[in-house]
Each structure stands twice: as structure tokens, then as C-alpha cells.
Amino acid sequence: MQHWEIIALFFFIAFVYASVGFGGGSSYLAILALYSFPFKEIRLIALVCNIVVVTGGTILFVRHGQVNWRKIVPLVAVSVPLAYAGASLRIAQHTFFILLGICLLLAAVLLWIGNRAYTEKDTLAAAKKPAYVKDGALGGSIGFLSGMLGIGGGIFLSPVLNLARWDTPRRIAATASVFILVNSVSGIAGQLTHLPASINFERIGLLALAVFAGGQLGSRLAVIKFNHLVIRRMTAALIFVAGIEVLYKHLG
Numbered sequence: 001m002q003h004w005e006i007i008a009l010f011f012f013i014a015f016v017y018a019s020v021g022f023g024g025g026s027s028y029l030a031i032l033a034l035y036s037f038p039f040k041e042i043r044l045i046a047l048v049c050n051i052v053v054v055t056g057g058t059i060l061f062v063r064h065g066q067v068n069w070r071k072i073v074p075l076v077a078v079s080v081p082l083a084y085a086g087a088s089l090r091i092a093q094h095t096f097f098i099l100l101g102i103c104l105l106l107a108a109v110l111l112w113i114g115n116r117a118y119t120e121k122d123t124l125a126a127a128k129k130p131a132y133v134k135d136g137a138l139g140g141s142i143g144f145l146s147g148m149l150g151i152g153g154g155i156f157l158s159p160v161l162n163l164a165r166w167d168t169p170r171r172i173a174a175t176a177s178v179f180i181l182v183n184s185v186s187g188i189a190g191q192l193t194h195l196p197a198s199i200n201f202e203r204i205g206l207l208a209l210a211v212f213a214g215g216q217l218g219s220r221l222a223v224i225k226f227n228h229l230v231i232r233r234m235t236a237a238l239i240f241v242a243g244i245e246v247l248y249k250h251l252g
Contacts, residue, residue, distance in 0.1 A: 003035055006031060006032075006035065006207070007206060009031055010024075010031070010049065010207050010210040010211050010214070011210040011211065011213055011214040013027045013028065013211070013214070013238075014052075014053045014211035014212075014213075014214030014218060015214035015217050015218040016218060016234060016235055016238070017215075017218065017235060018053050018054070018056075018057050018214065018215040018216075018217075018218030019218040019219070020158070020173055020176075020232055020235060022053075022054075022152075022154045022155055022158070022176060022177075022180065022235070023049065023050030023051070023053045023054045023151075023154060023177075023180045023181075023184065024049065024050065024053060024211065025046040025150065025151035025152050025155075025180070025184070026100075026103070026104055026107060026149075026155050026239055027238060027239055027242055028045060028050075028211075029042055029043070029046045029151065030100070030104060030239070030242035030245070030246055031242070032045060032046070033097055033100065033246055033249070034242075034245055034246065034249065038196070039093045039096065040191075040194075040195065040196050041199060041200065042150070043087075043150025043187075043191060044150070044188065044195065044199065044204070045204055045207060046150045046151060047151075047152070047184045047188050047191070048184075048188070048204055048207075048208055049207055049208060050180055050184040051181060051184045051185060052211050052212050052215060053211050053212070053214070053215030053218075053219075054177045054180045054181045054184070054215070055181060056215055056219050057177045057215065057218075057219035058174070058177040058178055058181055060219050061170075061173070061174035061177055061178075066170050066174040067171075067175070067178060068167065068171055068174075068175070070130060071130045071135075071166075071167065072175050072178055072179070073130075074131070074132045074135040074136050074139065075135050075136070075139035075179060076139060076143075076178065076182050076183075077136060077139070078136040078137070078139050078140035078143065079139035079140055079143025079146075079153065079179065079182070079183055079186075080143065080183065080186045081143075081186070082140045082141075082144040082147065083147035083183040083190065084147060084186045084187070084189055085144060085147065085190065086144040086147025086148035086149075086187070086190065087148065087150070087187040087188070087190025087191045088147075088190040088193050089147075089148055090194060094250060096149070097250040098247070098250055098251070099148070100149055100243075100246055101243045101244075101246035101247035101250065101251075102243070103145070103149060103156075104239045104240070104242055104243030104246065105243040105244070106156075107155045107156055107236075107239055107243075108236045108237070108239045108240035108243060109236075110155075110156065110159035110163075111155070111158075111159045111232050111233075111235055111236035112232075112233065112236040113159070113163070138157070138160065139157070139179070142156045142157050142179075143183050143186075146183050146187065147183065147186065147187045147190055150191075152179065152180025152181070152183050152184045152187075153179060153180060153183050154176035154177070154180040155235075157175070157176055157179050158172055158173065158175075158176040159232075161175065161176075
């Protein structure tokens, strides 16, 4: 595999993103785009790496009692089929990268403004019963966009839920992990309808191993030493720079 430094980058991204309940798909896409990897392969790589990272995180969140299935179901019930529909769309390469750059910048802004400090006691007091229509519409719209881009969608969902005081920070991170996992699986299923024959599975395997190691470390940090503010701002800065670089390369 050329550019072995990508393995180290994927490890670092998985570590940082997993610590806040994300898979890292948006930044995997950005790095692969900057290295000019095959257009149709990079979305598959991002989703596979997403699944590897958030599966471990989801298991840990479940074991620690942070997953509120009653509130998660309305989000994913609509997002899963729409993620499949978005992934099934055939979009031009140039259009894809422009959308990716814009979405990275948007996600960075959402993460940054969603970093207001608040206590878990405050959010528990504000937590309400599931708003089925509202949560379904939110999950569905993010799911469709995620399927089209090849990400899990947690990077959009999590800051919106934090701004809305939807639940505690840890439970929102757990919700994001589950959301990313099911949408990534659905997205891969949608991509199977038009995948090229020349897929480099060795490269996918190496990158999957890198994110597995980084994701395991990051997930344990999320459960044991959750630092909501610092990690989210690091993530916001990372994807903002990536978004600028993607747009600069494809708008120039």
C-alpha cells in the first residue's frame, strides 16, 4: 500500500472520534479524497471503518447502561431506509466532493456551537419522552444525506441533540454510535448496487485494522474519562480544515 502514513492518520482519527461516540467517516473521506483514492471506493472504505469503530463503542455503551433504546428507535426507524436510498443514488464525482466539503464545514460549525458546558443533572431534567415525528424527521434527513456521502451521520446528529438538550452527553454519544452503526450498514447495502469490480480489499483490511485499534482506545476513553468540550473542539477543528482543503482542491 502506498502512503503508509494514512494508516497512522486513520488510527488517530478513530481514536479521537470514538472518544465522542463517532465513527470518523467524514474525516476518512476527506483524507482519501486529498490522496486521490478512487471515487467509488472511498465511500465504501469510510463506511467499513465506521462500522469497525462504532461496533466496539456501541458494545461498551450498552454494557455501561448508556443506550436508551426507547429514544433511539424513532431516530433510526426512518434513517435506515433513507440511508439506503441515499447510497443508491448515482452522483457525479465533482458534485460529491463539493457536497462533502460543504457538509464538513457545516458539521464543524455544529460541533463548535454545540459545545456549551452543562451538567448531566441539567440534561436529565430536560430529557423528555421521545418525540416520534420530530426525531423521525431528524433521523431521516440525516440518514439520507449520510447515505449519499458515505458517512454514518453521527457528526450531524450529535451536535443537534446536544443543542436541543435531548439527553445526557454520554447517552447522546451512545445514540450517535448506534445511529452511525445502523446507517453505515444500510449505506453499504445501498452501495452494493453500483460498486466497481476493482475494489482493493487489502487496502480496506489494513485501514480497518488501524481504526479498530484507535477506536478501541477512544471508546474506552469515552466511557471512563469523557471530556466533552476538549475532544469535540478538536474534532470540529479537524474536520473544518479538511472541509476547506476538499473545497479548495475541487473548486480550484
